[in-house]
Amino acid sequence: MLTLEGVQVNFGGVQALKSASFSIAEGESIGLVGPNGAGKTTLFNVISGVVRPTAGRLDFRGTSLLKLPEWKRARLGIGRSFQIPRPFGHCTVRENLLVAQRFGAGKKDPRRVDEILDILNLRDKADRDATTELALTEHKALEVGKALATEPSLLLLDEVLAGLETSGKRAFMERLAAVRDRYRLAMVIIEHDIATIAALCPRVLVLNFGQIIADGSPDAVFRDPEVIRSYTGETTLAEAS
Amino acid sequence: MNRILLIAVLAVAYVGVPVVFGGNAYVLGLIVAALTIAGVAVAWALLGNLGGMVSFGHAAFFGVGSYTSAVLAMKLGVPVFAAMLLGGVGAAISSIAMLPALRLRGPYFALAILAYAHIFQILATEMTPVTGGAGGLLSIPRFPTVLGFDFGDKTGGYLIVLTIVVLAALAYDAIRRSTWGLALKAMHDTEVATRVVGVPSTHLKAAMLVLSAFITGVVGAFNAHFISFLDPDYAFSSGWTVLPIAAAIFGGYRTVWGPVVGALAIYLVDQLLFKPILPHGHQMILGVLLCAMILFSPGGLMPALRRRPAKENRHAHA
Amino acid sequence: MFELTLQALFSGLLAGGYYATVAVGLALVFGTMRVINLAHGELVLLAAYVAYAAESNYGVSPVLAIPVALVIVAAASALVYALLSRIDQDREINSLILTFGLGIILTNTILSIWAADIRSTSDPWFQDSMVVADTLFAMNAEVAAFVGGLVLMAGVWWWLNHSWQGRAVRALSSNRAAATLMGVNPRKIEILSFMIAALLATFAGFAIYTGKTVFPALGHVLTVKAFIITVLAGMGSIPGVLIGAVMIGVIESLTVTYLSASLQELAGMILFLVVLFVSPSGLFGGGRALAR
Numbered sequence: 047m048l049t050l051e052g053v054q055v056n057f058g059g060v061q062a063l064k065s066a067s068f069s070i071a072e073g074e075s076i077g078l079v080g081p082n083g084a085g086k087t088t089l090f091n092v093i094s095g096v097v098r099p100t101a102g103r104l105d106f107r108g109t110s111l112l113k114l115p116e117w118k119r120a121r122l123g124i125g126r127s128f129q130i131p132r133p134f135g136h137c138t139v140r141e142n143l144l145v146a147q148r149f150g151a152g153k154k155d156p157r158r159v160d161e162i163l164d165i166l167n168l169r170d171k172a173d174r175d176a177t178t179e180l181a182l183t184e185h186k187a188l189e190v191g192k193a194l195a196t197e198p199s200l201l202l203l204d205e206v207l208a209g210l211e212t213s214g215k216r217a218f219m220e221r222l223a224a225v226r227d228r229y230r231l232a233m234v235i236i237e238h239d240i241a242t243i244a245a246l247c248p249r250v251l252v253l254n255f256g257q258i259i260a261d262g263s264p265d266a267v268f269r270d271p272e273v274i275r276s277y278t279g280e281t282t283l284a285e286a287s
Numbered sequence: 288m289n290r291i292l293l294i295a296v297l298a299v300a301y302v303g304v305p306v307v308f309g310g311n312a313y314v315l316g317l318i319v320a321a322l323t324i325a326g327v328a329v330a331w332a333l334l335g336n337l338g339g340m341v342s343f344g345h346a347a348f349f350g351v352g353s354y355t356s357a358v359l360a361m362k363l364g365v366p367v368f369a370a371m372l373l374g375g376v377g378a379a380i381s382s383i384a385m386l387p388a389l390r391l392r393g394p395y396f397a398l399a400i401l402a403y404a405h406i407f408q409i410l411a412t413e414m415t416p417v418t419g420g421a422g423g424l425l426s427i428p429r430f431p432t433v434l435g436f437d438f439g440d441k442t443g444g445y446l447i448v449l450t451i452v453v454l455a456a457l458a459y460d461a462i463r464r465s466t467w468g469l470a471l472k473a474m475h476d477t478e479v480a481t482r483v484v485g486v487p488s489t490h491l492k493a494a495m496l497v498l499s500a501f502i503t504g505v506v507g508a509f510n511a512h513f514i515s516f517l518d519p520d521y522a523f524s525s526g527w528t529v530l531p532i533a534a535a536i537f538g539g540y541r542t543v544w545g546p547v548v549g550a551l552a553i554y555l556v557d558q559l560l561f562k563p564i565l566p567h568g569h570q571m572i573l574g575v576l577l578c579a580m581i582l583f584s585p586g587g588l589m590p591a592l593r594r595r596p597a598k599e600n601r602h603a604h605a
Numbered sequence: 606m607f608e609l610t611l612q613a614l615f616s617g618l619l620a621g622g623y624y625a626t627v628a629v630g631l632a633l634v635f636g637t638m639r640v641i642n643l644a645h646g647e648l649v650l651l652a653a654y655v656a657y658a659a660e661s662n663y664g665v666s667p668v669l670a671i672p673v674a675l676v677i678v679a680a681a682s683a684l685v686y687a688l689l690s691r692i693d694q695d696r697e698i699n700s701l702i703l704t705f706g707l708g709i710i711l712t713n714t715i716l717s718i719w720a721a722d723i724r725s726t727s728d729p730w731f732q733d734s735m736v737v738a739d740t741l742f743a744m745n746a747e748v749a750a751f752v753g754g755l756v757l758m759a760g761v762w763w764w765l766n767h768s769w770q771g772r773a774v775r776a777l778s779s780n781r782a783a784a785t786l787m788g789v790n791p792r793k794i795e796i797l798s799f800m801i802a803a804l805l806a807t808f809a810g811f812a813i814y815t816g817k818t819v820f821p822a823l824g825h826v827l828t829v830k831a832f833i834i835t836v837l838a839g840m841g842s843i844p845g846v847l848i849g850a851v852m853i854g855v856i857e858s859l860t861v862t863y864l865s866a867s868l869q870e871l872a873g874m875i876l877f878l879v880v881l882f883v884s885p886s887g888l889f890g891g892g893r894a895l896a897r
Contacts, residue, residue, distance in 0.1 A: 094483050120485035132480035134473030141469050148466040149485035196484050341698050343705070387882045393697045394641045398832050399881055402874040405829075409871045525825070529709065536702060568717030570709060577706030581699050582691055 125198030152197025352504025378504020423518025621851030652810025
């Protein structure tokens, strides 16, 4: 469904992505991990169109994305949430979802907004102001909700669990699994919590210094010495899996 | 404003005012001038509130609209009503030249538009064969008689400009309430976040600029045919920028009818009260008003006058 | 033809000196407060009219009135600052409109006191012309203004780079949060930059009164021109502002000489738009013209 080949991103003197190449199939769930600064968010930015790569190919279902602005990619079916939630100001939660739905890829079914509100447990906050009246978990849920409302086929989630405590993480994880199963989406999830990734994604990509250093099942990947070294600086086994 | 109040006010405006003031050309003239300002004020508020861009050069659209309409009517014999609409189109087209300015931040955009206004003014002064140069155009065709009603006199003019203002305000309101309006509101703080859900943000901003230009152009064109005279200094005068801004800020540019109320209030008070006192420099009061509003009630007078529960107040934005 | 061009260039250079003095004040305030003081041109005008009042009411040479003007302009600037600091929401837009309104008040106050007539100094020394390098003409006033302006700007530039307050100004401009954490008192520095701007504005006002003509609408014209120059220069550097100002002065001068006097403003405007669209960070970088 999505293919990257030789994607390179330079910011001034820094090479954020060196030469990324991989493919995602329809409905696949992939975890994206790596130390901070590895280029994970940059990769998302390239796919969603916030950043233009300096080199490489980027194809989505046969169409090259390189010349398309972000909003056209959204309409093709690429949804993305941001690590730091950016709710639409002076709008209610429901209005946030309505805007996303109106401009997104999908068929504009009015029930979908209610479904999303239910899945993400936002029903009782539906008419509250999205910027001022939500708790952190709800902010994160809304971020996912906005991306979902566009009816994507590929959902990019950037550290949705960051900042939540353990029980909150588990609950959210269950909701994410429900989302994936309900809408049969492909998902790429950036996450630091190895347990979450292992539970949710049958395939994991590891990024370090802008390069993909591992691509496989969580088991295989987290035993890979290269991966362990990137996290801890040593090649001894970590308590990763 | 709720429906009933709106209909009542419109009834008074369309029927009551002509009946009461119909014979008094002076008062009607003042009201028409105030409504002309109101029209530009609504257009300015639309761009500022929905588009998120404050412009200091709306006189550009006013002038281009005036000249386009006048020239079409005088040199090409286009019927006046059609010419007026084409004046708006002309202003809209001129705004396309300003599209690159949309990527600029607040102050830069505001002054880039001002630069355009100066440029158009100088062009109007120099293109003498077409625009009559510095001397301007005289005897611009007035509005014709339609269905037995002479639109060329003061009452007719009043009805025309009233309709323009009402339509503009309704359009502004309609956009504001739609998902487009929500998206535009969201774009102010988080443009990238709106883009990734599919909002074509640049196109929306451009649409607001073109619409604002169109409305202002139509109002300018109306004015040209109403007073039947035009010259570059008048058509592009900074008054067409300053007064609408003062009106919109005073009345509340985040509301739809605020600019209209503000224009009527400010213009009439300025002409009837301050001008006799200070023949030179009475516009100083506008400056005082602007400053006072910004310092004490940036949302304008109308939101300040409304007594609403806290929840609704939040939605008084846009 | 060559001599004509040379004269035009020379006059443009001198005009650039005036413009630069006005522009640096604007840039300084923008740097520290991130606010474009749209009333800046009116402050210049205020100084000019104080000079006029001194000359016409008291028969005093304009030069002697400079201290008085300085006090008045400084007081007006302090008032502008005081009002600006009361704005708490939508700072960029609201301060634009506030200073816009203040500019209107000042212009109209001047209009109501002194009427719309064009004024200039009647002191003959300023009007006398001098010859430079055997071929170039300039009024004494123009050269005095240019030299004085350069000295003043050099002083400000030196101060910005070598004094503690000057460095604080630069620190506040480039990274407000870090600067305040380092002990820079933002309010004091902001007021300081307003005062320096007032000093430059006073000088510019006198320069324009003695070398050119003044009228109430000039305030607005000056503000716009100063803004255009700061865009050209990228708001980051004083030498850049000087070069930008000279560019505008020269372009205007050449346009007037070879095309038509009425197109004078047009040249500057077009240059402004071209630079804005082609290179929004200004010709010398450091600008922040683009939206997020």
